[in-house]
Amino acid sequence: MSELMTPMSFEHLLNWILKEHKQYGTVFGEHDPYVADSKNNREIFGRALETPIGPAAGPHTQLTQNIVAAYYTGSRFFELKTVQKMDGAELAACVNKPCIVADDECYNCEWSTELYVPQAMEEYIKAWFLLKVLAKEYKLGDPDGFQFNISVGYDLEGIKSEKIDTFLNTMQNAADCEVFKNCKQYLLDHVDLFENVTKEDIEAIQPEICNSATISTLHGCPPQEIERIAMHLITEKGYNTFIKCNPTLLGYEYARKTMDDMGYDYVAFGDFHFKDDLQYEDAVPMLQRLMAVCKERNLEFGVKITNTFPVDVKQNELPSEEMYMSGKSLYALSMSVAEKLAKDFDGQLRISYSGGADYFNIKGIVDSGIWPVTMATTMLKPGGYQRVKQMAEILEKENDVFTGIDAEAVSALVEAAKKDPHHVKAIKPLPSRKMKESVPLLDCFEAPCKAGCPIHQDITTYLELVSEGKYEEAMEVITEKNPLPFITGTICAHNCMSKCTRNFYEDPVHIRNMKLLAAENGYEAWLKKQGVPAVTKEGKAAVVGGGPAGMAAAYFLRRAGMDVTIFEQNDALGGVVRHVIPEFRIASSAIDKDAEILNTLGVHVELNTRVKSVDELRAEGFDKVILAVGASKPGTLRLEEGDATNALEFLADFKANNGELNIGKNVVVIGGGNTAMDTARAAKRTTGVENVYLVYRRTKRFMPADAEELEMAIEDGVEFKELLSPVKVVDGKLTCKVMKLGDIDESGRRSVVETDEICEIAADTVIAAVGEKVPTKLYEANRINVSERGKALVNDDTLESNVEGVYVVGDGLGGPATVVEGIRDGKKAAEAIIGTALSRDFDEKLESETIFARQGILESEKKGQAESTRCLGCSTICENCVQVCPNRANVAVHVPGMEKAQIIHVDSMCNECGNCKSFCPYSSAPYKDKFTYFEKPEDMSDSTNQGFAILDREKVRCKVRFLGDEFIWTKGEATKLPEGLQKLIEAVIADGIL
Structure with a gap:
């Protein structure tokens, strides 16, 4: 595909907007418009401003449709994407793609507009007209309630060039510009298209598009050059002027310490930018001089914070050597620059702000006197442009006049940012949000939470029931696939929450808590309705082991009508959860409730019974045997001297004795997994223990x-x-080798490198949590074939071993795993025995308007059942790729006969920034993998995408690429093109929007 964008004509843009709004009530896919009230107007540069926010000079102000989408959702201050002498194809050749990665903090390697400067100017003029008429047509506010701010760079020579000089002059007054004249004339000739826009409204559109400029300079630009550029814009061009200032003004030491303290120690940057860039001691007098010059000319002057922050590419984030950091990690640094300037200028230096602004901090920024505020990163995440409306609403304030910046308030924001969970880095990297499957060409809406759950629970369905207080009904949905609602509602590893799209907003929906809420409130009523299923299946099944996998297997077999007996060697069901995991993690009473479900269904349970031989069970009439025996063989930790206690043995003793153990004052736990954490926390609660140290060879x-x-x-x-590797335990001390982090290894983790340094830790007791092993000898004794690593060899689809009728499930199959993975295994074996699926899906869908109302809304954690209303209903509507594309190059198309809108990619609107790849729940990049609309047949030669180009709209005749083949298809002809794709093409043509 070509990374070069093709701007749309003014006619096309206007017709697209009007048709889409009339048919669907949306504008470029945005559902919820912001309606401004003039009583909240502010003023800057002598012009009104309905909201003090908008998109930064970046991906959201490059094309006309971007600016329109931003305006529709509440933006009113637009920092137009930077223009410079180098442009078009020359610039494109220098910018590697993809150029944006914004899954958490954001990085980019883009520069200025990728259009030619005259094209960029046309885009801005077209946007100027469209915003004017949309304000009236859709009653969004005053047509004069928004402002454009141009961004220019990167040196005085380039800014003085004819190309940029023409741009500057035209943006100041476009009366003689052909594009301006043509747009105005088109509107006058087609005034009948509007309901609320009159000829007088169109005639009133003034040519003075822009009276303010932001100077964008490259890192290392000398202060004299910056001042010369500013003087040129102020004295020669008469622009109100902002100068971009970088965090490099803070000095390397401050920036490095701040980043390290906030958890961004892995972000690499040298000190050379700090040395080469504008120095603070030079900046202050320069800014004072420029303020004075502007005051003489009755112009406004200020600084723009910030021009992002250059860091090194270390983990292949982007295909470049250096990239610019933005978003949540930049906020504390940017505000620190604002703090210094606010203090040193007594709040009188105006600051235009960008750098990690979002819903959670924007009110504090604006209330301190810092505005306008422009954004990019938050708008690159799911919710996209729609996030602006929420921010615009919380900033509404009558008669707000700029009187200066409150330096103390800014200082408070800086200190808060350094500890704010919305800005500090999470203690661990975010797990991948991706599903393993590739995105399908059609029907790509799927809940990633359900896909990420090993048992594919119908999460969105039961969340909605919980939100309505229908707990018993929620229990029906949960227990269809999960027989352990209390255990999983308390200690499940909740991979579903790791996949939740809400992670890209603030926090995932707390799915596990909602499951527990349903269990606690719906259990009794649900249980009363559970009868004992009749025995309808031949034979008997024995389940050896009463942990989660065994309990699940018994549950599904009994529910399906089979006679089932669990043989458990201990005095109660629950396995490791019951006998090892501490009571402070999960109460025994919760496990009892899950066990009671099996009792109610009529599962036979033989406690305190150790089974050694499958043959014994066969002799007792059990023709099906499921081995759910766990992984209890201690893992080994090799030390040169001394021994370590096994973690599971310690945890069992701790639980059996209520923590009354004699293990000394100083305890060292070796390991970095969940068992190590349980062990360390239990040790802290053990009688007489004063210090617990957790040793691991990598970092947290x-x-x-x-x-x-x-x-x-x-x-x-x-x-x-x-970064410690244990060596030996001698005389109450654990000796360790000190390690250091190396490069990224194949697992995606930093490798560790041994050093010559030695460290000693006080250790009365050393406990090793280094993993447990499967019971190989038991398998061999029962003629079950094992791998070289001693694990039972089974059929992956059925979990049946080489011994007919004998199945292996749970921890005993692959080693220590999660509870829900044990449930998955138990169900899989049960289904193999019964010969059919033993659960059904619940396909209840949320109303589309309910979902759209939740998209783009960030919020703090809710309590109780209201937490469920944070669900974004991804199984009904996803459209992440639509929302996060600045250019609107992924479009939701309404297809007759299909339940939901289908996503189509528009080749001519895409510059391959790659942002949609970050947020697609599938292991795919929609800009490459979705069915693509090509504006012209010849455009297909620059792409390998599957898709089509229209040859004849009336006959519905197209050139198509499908499964690598190219062919001509006409509606009604026999074709290998699937019916769904045929309908999609027909819908695109019938819509007449693209």
């Missing part, structure tokens, strides 16, 4: 434990000893 960031497990261990006072 690269420990395998879940983030919440790490956080709870930290809260309990466990002291983490990172």
Whole structure:
């Protein structure tokens, strides 16, 4: 595909907007417009401003449709994408693609507009007219309530060039510009298209498009050059002027310490930018001089913070050597620059702000006197442009006049940012949000939470029931696939929450909590309705082991009508959850409730019974045997001297004795997984223990434990000893080799490199949580074939071993795993025995308007059942790729006969920034993998995308590429093109929008 964008004509843009709004009530896919009230107007540069926010000079102000979408949702201050002497194809050849990655903090390697400067100017003029008429037509506010701010760079020679000089002059007054004249005439000739726009309204559109400029200079630009550029814009051109200032003004040491303290220690940057860039001691007098010059000319002057922050590419984030950091990690640095300037200028230096602004901090920024505020990163995430409306609403304020910047308020924002969970880096890297499957060409809406759940629970369905207080009904949905609602509602590893799209907003929907809420409130009523199923299946099944996998297998077999007996060697069901996981993690009473479900269904349970031989069970009439025996063989930790206690043995003793153990004052736990965290937390609660140290050879960031497990261990006072490799235990001391982090290895983690340094830690007891092993000898004794690593060899689809009728499930199959993975295994074996699926899907869908009303809304965590209303209903509507594309190059098309809108990619509107790839729930990049609309047949030669180009609209005749083949298709002809894609093409043509 070509990365060069093709701007649309003014006629096309206007007709697209009007048709789409009339048919669907949306504008470029945006559902919820912001309607401004003039009583909240501010003023800057002598012009009104309905909201003090809008898109930064970046991907959201490059094309006309971007600016329109931003305006529709509440933006009123537009920092237009930077123009410079180098442009078009010459610039495109220098910018590697993809150029944006915004899954968490954001990085980009883009520069200025990728259009030619005259094209960029045309885009801005077209946008000027469209915003004027849309304000009236859709009653969004005053046509004069928004402002354009041009961004120019990067040196005085380039700015003085004929190309840029023409741009500057035209943006100041476009009366003689052909594009301006043509747009105005088209509107006058087609005034009948409007309901609320009159000829007089169109005639009133003034040619003075822009009276303010922001100077964007490259890193390393000398202060004298910056001042010369500013003087040129102020004295020669008469522009109100902002100068971009960078965090490099803070000095390397401050920036490095701030980043490290906030968890961004992995972000690499040298000190050369700090040395080469404008120095603070030079900046202050320069800014004072320019303020004075502007005051003499009755112009406004200020600084723009910030011009992003250059960092090194270290983990292949983008195909470049250096990239610019923005978003949440930049906020504290940017505000620190604002703090210094606010103090040193007594609040009188105006600051235009960008750098990590979002819903959670924007009110504080604006209330401190810093505005206008422009944004990019937050708008690159799901919700997209729609996020602006929420921010515009919370900033509404009558008679707000700029009187200066409150330096104390800014200082408070800086200090808060350094600890704010919305800005500090999570203790561990975010797990991948991707599903393993590739995105389908059609019907790509799927809930990633359900796909990420090993048992594919119908999460969106039961969340909605919980939100309505229908707990019993929610229990029906949950227990269809999950027989352990209390256990999983309490300690499930919740991979569903890791996949939740809400992670890209603030926090995932707390799905596990909602499951527990349903169980606690719906259990009794649901259980009363559960009868004992009749025995309808031949034979009997024995389940050896009463942990989660065994309990699940018994549940599904019994529910399907089979006679089932569980043989458990201990005195109660629950396995490791019951006998090892501490009571402070999960109460025994919760496990009892899940066990009671099996009792109610009529599962036979033989406690305190150890089964050694499958043959014994066969002799007792059990023709099907499921081995759910767990992985209890201790893992080994090799030390040169001394021994370590096994973690599971310690946890069992701790639980059996209520923590009354004699293990000394100083305890060291070796390991970095969830079991290590449980062990360390239990040790902290053990009688007589004063210090608990957790030793791991990598850092916390690269420990395998879940983030919440790490956080709870930290809260309990466990002291983490990172980058240490245990050597020996002698005389109450653990000797370790000190390690250091190396490069990224194949697993995606930093490798560790041994150093010559030695460290000693006080250790009365050393506990090793280094993994458990499967019971190989038991399998071999029962003629079950095993792998070289001693694991049972089974059929992946059925989990049946080489011994007919014998199945292996749970931890005993692959080693320690999660509870829900054990449930998955138990169900899989049960289905193999019964010969059919043992659960059904619930396909209840949320109303589209309910989902759209939730999109783009960020909020703090809710409590109780209201938490469920944060669900974005991804199984009904996803459209992440639509929302996050600045250019609107992914379009939701309404197709007759199809339940939901289908996504089509528009080749001519895409510059391959790659942002949609970050947020597509599938392991795909929609800009490459979705069915693509090509404006012209010849455009297909620059792409390998599957898609089509229209040859004849009346006959519905197209050139198509499908599964690598290219062919001509005409509606009604026999074709290998699937019916759904035929309908999609027909819908695109019938819409007449593209």
